[in-house]
Amino acid sequence: MSTAAAAANATDPCVHCGFCLPTCASYRVLGTEMDSPRGRIHALKAIEAGELELDATTAGHFDSCLGCFACVSACPSGVRYDELIEATRPKLNAPELRSPAQRAFRQLLFALLPYPQRLRAVLTPLRGYAGTPLQRLARWSGLTRMLGPQLEAMEQLLPPLQPEAFRDGLPLVVPARGERRARVGLVLGCVQRLFDPGVNAATLEVLTANGVEVVIPPSQGCCGAVTHHQGELEQTRELANALIESFQAVVGPGKAAGPEPLDAVLVAASGCGHTLKHYDRLLESDQGAAFASQVRDVHQFLAELGLSDAFQAGLQPLSHSDSQPASADNPVVVAYHDACHMLHGQGISAEPRQLLRAIPHLQLREATEAGVCCGSAGIYNLVQPEEAAALGAIKAADLTSTGADVVASANIGCTMQLRRHLPAVAVAHPIELLHRSACGGQA
Ligand code: SF4
Ligand code: SF4
Numbered sequence: 001m002s003t004a005a006a007a008a009n010a011t012d013p014c015v016h017c018g019f020c021l022p023t024c025a026s027y028r029v030l031g032t033e034m035d036s037p038r039g040r041i042h043a044l045k046a047i048e049a050g051e052l053e054l055d056a057t058t059a060g061h062f063d064s065c066l067g068c069f070a071c072v073s074a075c076p077s078g079v080r081y082d083e084l085i086e087a088t089r090p091k092l093n094a095p096e097l098r099s100p101a102q103r104a105f106r107q108l109l110f111a112l113l114p115y116p117q118r119l120r121a122v123l124t125p126l127r128g129y130a131g132t133p134l135q136r137l138a139r140w141s142g143l144t145r146m147l148g149p150q151l152e153a154m155e156q157l158l159p160p161l162q163p164e165a166f167r168d169g170l171p172l173v174v175p176a177r178g179e180r181r182a183r184v185g186l187v188l189g190c191v192q193r194l195f196d197p198g199v200n201a202a203t204l205e206v207l208t209a210n211g212v213e214v215v216i217p218p219s220q221g222c223c224g225a226v227t228h229h230q231g232e233l234e235q236t237r238e239l240a241n242a243l244i245e246s247f248q249a250v251v252g253p254g255k256a257a258g259p260e261p262l263d264a265v266l267v268a269a270s271g272c273g274h275t276l277k278h279y280d281r282l283l284e285s286d287q288g289a290a291f292a293s294q295v296r297d298v299h300q301f302l303a304e305l306g307l308s309d310a311f312q313a314g315l316q317p318l319s320h321s322d323s324q325p326a327s328a329d330n331p332v333v334v335a336y337h338d339a340c341h342m343l344h345g346q347g348i349s350a351e352p353r354q355l356l357r358a359i360p361h362l363q364l365r366e367a368t369e370a371g372v373c374c375g376s377a378g379i380y381n382l383v384q385p386e387e388a389a390a391l392g393a394i395k396a397a398d399l400t401s402t403g404a405d406v407v408a409s410a411n412i413g414c415t416m417q418l419r420r421h422l423p424a425v426a427v428a429h430p431i432e433l434l435h436r437s438a439c440g441g442q443a
Pocket of ligand 2: 028072
């Protein structure tokens with residue numbers, strides 16, 4: 001079924017019960033019916049009936065939606081709000097619905113974020129600023145506030161820039177250690193490889209240590225998640241086709257990575273995983289469907305495959321910040337943060353927790369509102385900075401109340417948002433924690 005046809009059917013089952021409202025992140029901070037799933041569904045029905053115009057005011061109520069899909073999980077009537085908002089987003093990109101400044105800022109983001117080389121060029125001059133006393137001074141002095149809310153939000157999210165972020169040095173094929181149990185491709189993610197390169201490095205180590213051979217096409221770019229979530233479909237399809245081609249260029253008879261097909265294509269960023277799994281609907285081609293059917297989140301894949309006996313036997317307790325190893329009496333406490341595109345978008349919640357529980361003397365604690373969005377939501381925390389900051393503060397308070405030493409986050413956008421709002425707590429990817437345990441490292 002096409003996206004538009006699916007959307008037309010999707011409003012029908014809504015009985016306006018409001019069960020979705022408490023889970024809705026935008027309703028939480030804006031408090032208005034028009035900024036809730038029920039209100040937006042009502043608005044869509046009115047637009048379809050010709051009773052309401054999609055003007056700039058109405059569009060603003062759709063722009064306030066984070067696309068977190070918590071409402072889909074909460075709805076007892078099976079309303080597919082995810083399909084509704086996906087069909088609506090492209091219409092919001094009509095020029096008359098946003099101000100010239102808003103359009104220009106979005107175009108800047110879409111011209112930069114999906115292209116690692118461009119982003120590297122922009123970030124290079126900031127290497128002497130990000131994570132240094134200069135950045136702290138700029139923030140403390142109030143200088144960054146003069147940038148305006150959107151550029152200030154970008155500055156607030158800017159992490160220290162690591163040397164690995166500026167080079168593509170990964171081999172094409174990384175062989176499995178020991179007996180080979182599977183052969184997979186790895187999607188690196190565009191934002192993840194720049195702002196948190198340790199995640200892909202840890203993913204490679206954990207996979208190969210578990211008998212998985214990994215193929216990394218060197219020409220791979222962005223999967224299209226950034227633009228997909230904003231309804232920029234033409235650019236998303238270009239990026240998606242280019243990503244598929246980057247795999248086809250190296251895997252197959254006579255190709256550099258060898259003829260054997262891949263058992264799966266893995267990704268360690270859940271926002272990317274959600275889009276990659278939708279290539280069938282997005283591209284409406286056999287090629288898109290074939291690729292989408294191979295995509296697995298790395299936690300999903302490892303939980304299905306099972307950690308190898310040798311890997312499990314080598315896992316060590318993590319150490320506390322004072323270098324004391326965790327013990328039964330003094331465990332490292334971890335709160336796993338459910339990224340919306342993992343929990344609501346892919347239905348994955350047990351697998352990352354299962355992998356974390358394999359680490360000795362790690363105690364998992366649950367946040368009270370684990371299913372509510374942290375406010376990151378792709379570029380939401382850049383284009384709607386005030387709402388995103390309010391949600392970030394709510395999430396930070398919820399996670400802090402668990403008493404966790406470490407927050408585990410499997411989506412780069414959430415990780416950056418959480419690091420901004422939880423400066424005193426370590427935030428790491430679950431696979432990084434697994435890797436550190438395998439190396440006997442600090443949490
Ligand atoms: S979307 Fe579902 S939960 Fe929300 S008002 Fe409609 S029927 Fe109720
Ligand atoms: S996707 Fe998230 S923010 Fe949007 S209506 Fe649903 S719960 Fe609210």
